[in-house]
Amino acid sequence: MAILTSIPHPARGSAPRIRRVWRRYVFWLIGGFLALLATVFGLNILFLARTNEFVDFNTAVARVKKDGRALLFNGMNYGFLKEDGFRNANPVIGSIGSSRAFLVREQYFTQPFYNLGGSIAGADSLNANNRFSVLNIYFSARNKTTKLLFVFMDYWWFTVEEPNSTPSVIGQGQRGNGNGRTAWFATDHPLAKFIRTASIPTRLVMQNNLQMEQYFGAIMGRYPTVIGDIETFGIAATLWHNGFDVDGSYYYGLKAPEDAQCLSQMADFSGWGRVFLSGQRLDQGKLDEFREAVYSMKKHGVDVILIIPPVAPPAVKYLQQPEFAYVDEWRQYMRETFSNVWDFHDPLGLPSEPCEFIDVIHGGEVTYLRILKKIAADRPDLLPMLRMDRIDRTINENSGNRFVVKHVAE
Numbered sequence: 001m002a003i004l005t006s007i008p009h010p011a012r013g014s015a016p017r018i019r020r021v022w023r024r025y026v027f028w029l030i031g032g033f034l035a036l037l038a039t040v041f042g043l044n045i046l047f048l049a050r051t052n053e054f055v056d057f058n059t060a061v062a063r064v065k066k067d068g069r070a071l072l073f074n075g076m077n078y079g080f081l082k083e084d085g086f087r088n089a090n091p092v093i094g095s096i097g098s099s100r101a102f103l104v105r106e107q108y109f110t111q112p113f114y115n116l117g118g119s120i121a122g123a124d125s126l127n128a129n130n131r132f133s134v135l136n137i138y139f140s141a142r143n144k145t146t147k148l149l150f151v152f153m154d155y156w157w158f159t160v161e162e163p164n165s166t167p168s169v170i171g172q173g174q175r176g177n178g179n180g181r182t183a184w185f186a187t188d189h190p191l192a193k194f195i196r197t198a199s200i201p202t203r204l205v206m207q208n209n210l211q212m213e214q215y216f217g218a219i220m221g222r223y224p225t226v227i228g229d230i231e232t233f234g235i236a237a238t239l240w241h242n243g244f245d246v247d248g249s250y251y252y253g254l255k256a257p258e259d260a261q262c263l264s265q266m267a268d269f270s271g272w273g274r275v276f277l278s279g280q281r282l283d284q285g286k287l288d289e290f291r292e293a294v295y296s297m298k299k300h301g302v303d304v305i306l307i308i309p310p311v312a313p314p315a316v317k318y319l320q321q322p323e324f325a326y327v328d329e330w331r332q333y334m335r336e337t338f339s340n341v342w343d344f345h346d347p348l349g350l351p352s353e354p355c356e357f358i359d360v361i362h363g364g365e366v367t368y369l370r371i372l373k374k375i376a377a378d379r380p381d382l383l384p385m386l387r388m389d390r391i392d393r394t395i396n397e398n399s400g401n402r403f404v405v406k407h408v409a410e
Contacts, residue, residue, distance in 0.1 A: 043219060044201045050218045051238040052225050053200070057081040060233040061088060061246055067231070072251060074243030075234035076200055082116050085248050089114035090145050093385060096120060097152030100309045100361065102250035103368045104150065108387050108394075112145075115248035120157070148303045148385065151294070155308075155330045158287055159280040200235070214239055227254065252358060252403060268360065269318060275361060278323035282330055291337060305375060306338050310347035310367060312357040342375055350374060355400050364402040369395050 048054055055063075057073055064071045073081065086094070091114035095104045101117030204210035217223060223239055225232045237243035241254040269276050297304050308331060311319065319327050327345075334341050344350060347363065350370040358364050363371075369391050376382050398404045 040202065041198045044198045047201050047215060047219050048197065048235075050221060050225075051223065051235045052231075052233040053197070053235055055233050057084055057233075058088070060231075061085075064231050064246065068229070069226070070230045071246045072230055072232045072237045072241065072243040072254070073234060073245075074232075074236035076236065081244065082119050082248060085244075085246070086114050086116060089247065092145055093148045093150075094146050095150040095152065097309075098154050099250070100154060100363075101150070101152040103363070103365045104372070105245070105249040105365075106247035108369065108372060108391055110385055110387060113247055115250075117152070117248065117250065120154075146302055148305070148382070149297065150305050150307055152307050152309045153334065155327050156274050156277075156280075158282050158290070158330055159274070159277070159326065160283045204235070210235075210239075230254065269315070272361065276318070276324075278321070280326045282326055282333070287333060287337075294338065304340065305379075306334065306341045307371065307375075308334065308341065308343045308345050309371070310344045310350065310352060310357075310363050312360045312363075313347060313354050315360040316346050316348075342371070342378070344371055344374070353400060356402060358402050365404040366395055366398050366401065 052060075053075060055075070057075065060071060060073050060075075063069075075081070089112060092111040093109050093113040094116060095101050095113075096116040096119055098120055099118055101115065104113075104115055104117070106113040106115075201210060201215060205212065205215060214223075218239065225238055227241075232238040232241065232243065234243060242250075242252055244250055274280075294304055294306070318324075331343055331345060335343060347353075347357075347367065350367065352363060352367040352370050356364045356366045372386060373388070373391055373395070376386055376388065394404060
């Protein structure tokens with residue numbers, strides 16, 4: 001006789017209830033995430049507003065001119081500002097190069113000046129047919145005003161690119177194409193630009209470049225954007241006082257740091273990428289293209305002064321090793337190819353001491369004033385364009401220091 005047993009079944013209404021609970025849970029989870037995201041974005045936008053990050057360069061220039069203030073601009077969201085700055089300045093005198101051209105300032109000249117330092121970060125190109133096309137973009141027949149140009153050259157512009165190396169860029173930074181899913185975020189679509197901008201503070205915090213104390217301090221208004229007669233625009237300018245002036249020159253802060261540590265900093269050769277790569281070879285194609293660019297500028301009536309800027313004395317010794325022979329080979333090529341090259345690779349010829357350098361490859365403001373003074377001694381026809389009294393007084397009052405933070409009054 002078979003014994004029948006009944007197997008209990010779950011109540012018919014329990015499964016829908018479980019689904020409703022899960023849906024409610026997922027809803028609250030998604031809602032909580034979106035609320036958190038909105039809060040972070042909202043705080044980020046307030047942070048960006050407090051640091052004047054949303055103000056573009058042209059608006060910033062117009063504002064400080066109206067208010068009679070000086071400018072300190074370092075907008076992370078603006079991109080490359082030099083083209084607009086150069087167009088607005090319409091200079092008679094200019095300087096161009098990498099960051100090693102940053103510290104030449106208009107106040108030392110008698111005629112309108114603009115600093116295009118940072119426009120050349122390497123020997124790659126906006127134009128595949130001419131790696132130095134940026135020179136012709138700024139100093140061609142379209143520009144009738146610039147008559148004198150200081151070109152600060154770097155030896156690493158002219159080395160052979162290895163197949164797996166990351167190319168450097170002339171001019172505006174490139175965001176990269178990305179894959180199909182992320183490429184949209186690199187476009188100029190207004191929503192894409194907004195998302196990129198609003199995420200800047202978060203990225204800085206995650207990269208440990210922005211401390212939470214600074215983040216909330218800026219939100220609470222603890223970092224003023226008006227400091228005396230200077231107005232700051234952008235995160236770096238407002239928080240760290242690093243940024244560009246109206247003339248395109250750069251300030252590494254408004255307050256001189258302790259210079260006593262400069263000697264130890266001068267021994268650091270790490271983290272410079274291709275600057276101290278041994279065993280490199282010169283690329284003749286790049287040398288030829290640069291030569292043609294210089295001749296083209298001269299043809300358009302620009303007096304081109306080619307400068308090999310100094311490295312710190314410890315770096316001079318470091319680069320004397322046999323595996324860096326290409327550096328001296330490049331210096332010799334430049335001197336033999338052009339008649340107007342001022343070679344200050346070794347700062348002892350200026351002279352400029354280690355504590356006048358910001359780091360191993362960047363001279364400080366006094367170093368660059370010494371360069372101007374040395375060139376003027378060889379080219380007395382340039383004296384009417386230079387404020388030699390101001391140059392001499394600034395050198396005398398700041399000799400041995402990396403930074404000039406209080407400039408000599410007229």
